[in-house]
Amino acid sequence: MKSHWMCSNMVRCLGDGNTSLQKLATSIVFFFCLSDVSCNSVEQKIYVELNNTVPCVRLLNATHQIGCQSSISGDTGVIHVLESEEDLEWPLSKGPNPPYMVLLESSLFTRSIMMKMKNESNRVAGVAVVVPNTSPPEFSPHTTCPNENTGVYSDNYGPNLAHCNTTVWNPRGNGLSYEEFDFPVFSLKEDNETEFIKQCYLDHNRAVNGSAPQYPLCAMQLFSHMHAVTNTPTCMRRNDINFSINPEMVCDPLGDYNVWGSIRPYNDTVFGHKENESVVIAAARLDSRAFFWEVSTGAEGSVSGFVTLLAAAQALREVTHEAPPTRNILFAFFQGETFDYIGSSRMVYDMENGKFVIDLDNIHSVLEIGQVALHSGNNLFLHSDPVSRRNNTVNDVVREELFSSFFPNVSQPLPPSSLQRFLRAQPIPGIVLADHESAFNNRYYESFYDNAANLNLTYPSDLSPEEQLEFVTHTAESLTDVATVVARALYKQAGGDESRVNTIKADPKIVTQMLYGFLVSSNNSWFQAVMAPELKNILTCVHVLGYLGLHCFVFFCLLEPSPPEYYYLLANLTGAATNLTQSQCQKPDELPNESRQMYSYLWVQGIVPPNSTERDSFCVRASVRLTKAVSPAFELGEYASKDYSTWTESRWKFIKARIFLVASRDLEMLTLGVGVAVLFTSLLVTYFISTKADVLFSSTREPASAAY
Amino acid sequence: MTASVFFGCTFIAFGPAIALFLFTIARDPLRVIFLIAGAFFWLCSLLLSSLVWFITVQISNKESSSQQKGLLIFGVVLSVLLQETCRFGYYKLLKKANEGLLMLSAEETMPISIRQLAYVSGLGFGFMSGAFSMVNILADSVGPGTIGIHGDSQHYFLSSAFMTMAIILLHMFWGVVFFDSCEKQHWWSLAVVVISHLLVSCLTFQNPQYVGSLVPTYIIVFLVGLWAFFCSGGSLRNLKLCLTCKDKDFLLANHRPR
Numbered sequence: 001m002k003s004h005w006m007c008s009n010m011v012r013c014l015g016d017g018n019t020s021l022q023k024l025a026t027s028i029v030f031f032f033c034l035s036d037v038s039c040n041s042v043e044q045k046i047y048v049e050l051n052n053t054v055p056c057v058r059l060l061n062a063t064h065q066i067g068c069q070s071s072i073s074g075d076t077g078v079i080h081v082l083e084s085e086e087d088l089e090w091p092l093s094k095g096p097n098p099p100y101m102v103l104l105e106s107s108l109f110t111r112s113i114m115m116k117m118k119n120e121s122n123r124v125a126g127v128a129v130v131v132p133n134t135s136p137p138e139f140s141p142h143t144t145c146p147n148e149n150t151g152v153y154s155d156n157y158g159p160n161l162a163h164c165n166t167t168v169w170n171p172r173g174n175g176l177s178y179e180e181f182d183f184p185v186f187s188l189k190e191d192n193e194t195e196f197i198k199q200c201y202l203d204h205n206r207a208v209n210g211s212a213p214q215y216p217l218c219a220m221q222l223f224s225h226m227h228a229v230t231n232t233p234t235c236m237r238r239n240d241i242n243f244s245i246n247p248e249m250v251c252d253p254l255g256d257y258n259v260w261g262s263i264r265p266y267n268d269t270v271f272g273h274k275e276n277e278s279v280v281i282a283a284a285r286l287d288s289r290a291f292f293w294e295v296s297t298g299a300e301g302s303v304s305g306f307v308t309l310l311a312a313a314q315a316l317r318e319v320t321h322e323a324p325p326t327r328n329i330l331f332a333f334f335q336g337e338t339f340d341y342i343g344s345s346r347m348v349y350d351m352e353n354g355k356f357v358i359d360l361d362n363i364h365s366v367l368e369i370g371q372v373a374l375h376s377g378n379n380l381f382l383h384s385d386p387v388s389r390r391n392n393t394v395n396d397v398v399r400e401e402l403f404s405s406f407f408p409n410v411s412q413p414l415p416p417s418s419l420q421r422f423l424r425a426q427p428i429p430g431i432v433l434a435d436h437e438s439a440f441n442n443r444y445y446e447s448f449y450d451n452a453a454n455l456n457l458t459y460p461s462d463l464s465p466e467e468q469l470e471f472v473t474h475t476a477e478s479l480t481d482v483a484t485v486v487a488r489a490l491y492k493q494a495g496g497d498e499s500r501v502n503t504i505k506a507d508p509k510i511v512t513q514m515l516y517g518f519l520v521s522s523n524n525s526w527f528q529a530v531m532a533p534e535l536k537n538i539l540t541c542v543h544v545l546g547y548l549g550l551h552c553f554v555f556f557c558l559l560e561p562s563p564p565e566y567y568y569l570l571a572n573l574t575g576a577a578t579n580l581t582q583s584q585c586q587k588p589d590e591l592p593n594e595s596r597q598m599y600s601y602l603w604v605q606g607i608v609p610p611n612s613t614e615r616d617s618f619c620v621r622a623s624v625r626l627t628k629a630v631s632p633a634f635e636l637g638e639y640a641s642k643d644y645s646t647w648t649e650s651r652w653k654f655i656k657a658r659i660f661l662v663a664s665r666d667l668e669m670l671t672l673g674v675g676v677a678v679l680f681t682s683l684l685v686t687y688f689i690s691t692k693a694d695v696l697f698s699s700t701r702e703p704a705s706a707a708y
Numbered sequence: 709m710t711a712s713v714f715f716g717c718t719f720i721a722f723g724p725a726i727a728l729f730l731f732t733i734a735r736d737p738l739r740v741i742f743l744i745a746g747a748f749f750w751l752c753s754l755l756l757s758s759l760v761w762f763i764t765v766q767i768s769n770k771e772s773s774s775q776q777k778g779l780l781i782f783g784v785v786l787s788v789l790l791q792e793t794c795r796f797g798y799y800k801l802l803k804k805a806n807e808g809l810l811m812l813s814a815e816e817t818m819p820i821s822i823r824q825l826a827y828v829s830g831l832g833f834g835f836m837s838g839a840f841s842m843v844n845i846l847a848d849s850v851g852p853g854t855i856g857i858h859g860d861s862q863h864y865f866l867s868s869a870f871m872t873m874a875i876i877l878l879h880m881f882w883g884v885v886f887f888d889s890c891e892k893q894h895w896w897s898l899a900v901v902v903i904s905h906l907l908v909s910c911l912t913f914q915n916p917q918y919v920g921s922l923v924p925t926y927i928i929v930f931l932v933g934l935w936a937f938f939c940s941g942g943s944l945r946n947l948k949l950c951l952t953c954k955d956k957d958f959l960l961a962n963h964r965p966r
Binding site for chain 2: 200
């Protein structure tokens with residue numbers, strides 16, 4: 001079983017991985033173009049490359065494949081801009097030049113239209129969705145009941161609560177993300193390129209007076225060939241076929257790192273149960289997804305939760321140093337929760353098998369922060385698991401946890417949350433904090449539109465980016481209040497000094513800076529200050545040439561920042577700055593009071609002081625760690641597992657889109673015909689001439705012997 | 709466009725050249741060698757003219773389009789002159805080589821006449837020129853798209869193919885006329901060859917009015933072809949003899965293994 005990380009596809013790591021010979025030839029031609037000669041290469045006259053496109057990729061699990069696929073040499077189709085659902089007749093039945101490439105506005109990107117096109121997929125070459133800058137009223141491509149088979153509710157545990165029988169969490173979900181399409185689906189932005197495409201359609205493809213449009217027609221070609229097929233066991237088996245030194249991988253397990261930190265440090269080399277150790281776990285999730293690859297921000301779905309938890313962690317730093325609580329508090333940030341709880345299932349597995357610093361018996365209770373940003377007024381809701389609360393000890397602890405007068409509905413199950421995986425292992429008291437009482441308030445759950453606008457994150461228009469970074473928005477203030485409540489609750493739950501609870505306050509400046517960094521622009525001065533210098537632009541990929549393949553982090557549904565960003569943030573917010581130099585920071589074990597086993601030492605860039613240009617870098621010591629978040633199914637080799645997540649993402653060689661004109665078949669055949677005719681004629685004439693050459697070219701030879 | 713356009717354009721552009729090669733050159737190794745040498749000389753002229761082009765473009769003002777157009781015209785004229793110079797150089801080389809070959813060979817007569825050399829070298833020039841004109845375009849014609857999205861004419865591939873066929877034939881005819889006039893020291897006919905080459909190259913500036921460039925080019929092909937026919941010993945009488953099939957007795961009487 002390979003224990004190192006796989007890179008999801010070479011394009012992300014190496015740039016353009018296309019190695020076909022033709023590209024080599026044209027690149028040689030292009031070499032001459034590089035010297036700034038105004039090169040009118042023929043290819044530039046034919047094709048217009050579309051640069052701002054995002055594909056939909058293929059994902060596989062134990063039994064199915066979802067997502068989109070194109071053929072290996074791309075899918076070409078005549079462009080048709082869809083105007084309404086009735087207009088779908090043209091590409092699906094009436095149009096005379098199939099296959100068609102359907103261009104949709106986002107208001108038409110609905111389940112019914114996509115399903116109709118899926119059924120007639122021999123006439124549909126692909127779909128391009130134009131994503132506007134303003135969001136539609138609601139759109140969620142996720143299922144109505146997220147993670148229904150890998151949560152805690154099943155036929156054995158709360159059967160009446162399973163499969164969203166009591167509460168449908170995501171009623172707006174249309175399930176498009178989990179459908180399989182055998183044509184490519186790309187998303188385009190609303191910019192000049194899309195205008196050009198629509199203009200090309202209007203110029204060439206419109207039917208005039210009911211007659212068929214004339215050739216040449218405007219067409220689009222989409223390349224997004226996925227290598228993996230069928231399901232995860234098949235593609236993992238194909239990964240293992242070793243024909244050559246550099247085996248071709250077809251898919252990679254989804255996975256990344258969880259980040260956890262604690263108030264009191266743990267020795268990173270001592271695993272398993274710790275005697276007399278009682279821990280309160282505060283959890284949040286880090287990831288989100290969208291229909292298209294890697295464009296999700298998950299503002300309400302994930303950012304609201306983990307930003308709140310990070311702020312709460314920072315709020316607790318001071319008070320836990322001065323008046324440490326009896327129990328330890330462990331902040332856990334789980335990655336991959338969208339795909340059947342990858343991160344939390346891995347942590348629970350590690351705890352069960354003694355591979356984590358604590359185990360399940362050490363857990364006193366769990367407080368999870370769900371989606372918390374869209375609350376009207378100050379209404380937050382607490383969700384708990386009614387089945388485990390039938391156990392009195394659990395119930396008592398949960399009631400202790402309730403830090404306001406909100407009482408959760410005892411007949412409602414837990415929403416999809418990491419706590420469900422803990423409960424699957426053993427009954428642990430836990431609460432999930434959320435802004436929704438039953439169904440999600442989030443109208444764009446796991447969608448591209450779950451962005452800053454969804455949280456009403458607005459800045460006054462006259463601010464520079466630096467000023468926007470510091471400006472405390474309403475959203476930031478309300479999340480700060482939530483963070484304060486969470487921090488106080490955690491401190492009380494951990495048995496801290498009651499008199500100091502009211503001194504705990506979260507810092508709104510930190511909250512607003514984090515919201516800016518994750519939702520608006522990650523390239524800001526604060527993020528740069530907390531990160532390490534050399535990791536700033538990490539491509540998250542180190543190509544180890546040859547055998548071992550690529551070591552890197554598979555980042556799915558993340559923003560541009562590389563995964564360790566949360567790691568650095570948590571370290572900076574909960575850790576302490578030290579006086580160590582850079583070399584000491586890398587080898588702290590040589591110093592008497594420092595130990596790598598207990599802490600992580602990170603060299604961060606620091607801010608630029610006002611009067612100089614050099615950054616004030618320093619060493620942060622924090623009890624913050626990264627742990628692997630790859631599903632236990634891949635550790636155990638059970639690729640068809642029903643208990644653990646088995647999601648993998650297919651690999652691909654290149655993804656691109658381009659538009660051009662296509663000529664009619666008749667003209668092409670005519671060209672071929674003329675060519676063959678010319679060839680035959682010239683063969684005949686040449687044969688004739690060459691056999692008669694002596695006669696034809698003889699006027700200088702033996703003129704006297706003319707028998708004529 | 710697609711494979712059919714690729715093959716169609718290849719056959720149009722290189723059809724006559726392939727036919728000529730197959731039937732007249734392929735069987736005689738000496739002719740093949742001289743063909744390839746001719747192609748090489750054309751390539752030398754291209755190298756020289758592209759060096760000059762590269763340098764002048766680098767030092768020119770890239771923004772001014774009139775300067776770039778002037779540079780293009782200059783490049784074309786220079787390239788034509790260099791090609792003809794290389795043809796002359798090849799002629800001189802062949803003359804010298806012929807004397808050497810005669811000394812080495814056992815036979816008394818030359819194994820290959822200067823007229824045949826003229827034809828072969830012209831065809832060599834034509835092959836290489838056609839390859840450089842056409843291969844890049846053929847490579848792009850294989851894809852699914854055709855020219856036109858930026859408003860250019862759709863008939864680019866077809867007209868390029870016809871133009872290339874004309875150029876290959878022209879190079880062959882020019883070769884014959886050139887060597888003949890060098891043999892007979894008719895410097896005026898040499899000048900006419902150079903001028904007609906310049907004319908044909910400059911006609912391509914008419915593109916994308918393909919009719920304006922192709923029709924005069926084919927007229928010139930016909931005229932130069934006639935001239936080459938007469939230069940190489942043809943006459944109307946011989947043509948009539950062949951076409952009316954009265955040539956069998958003539959052939960039997962004059963049969964000589966080639």
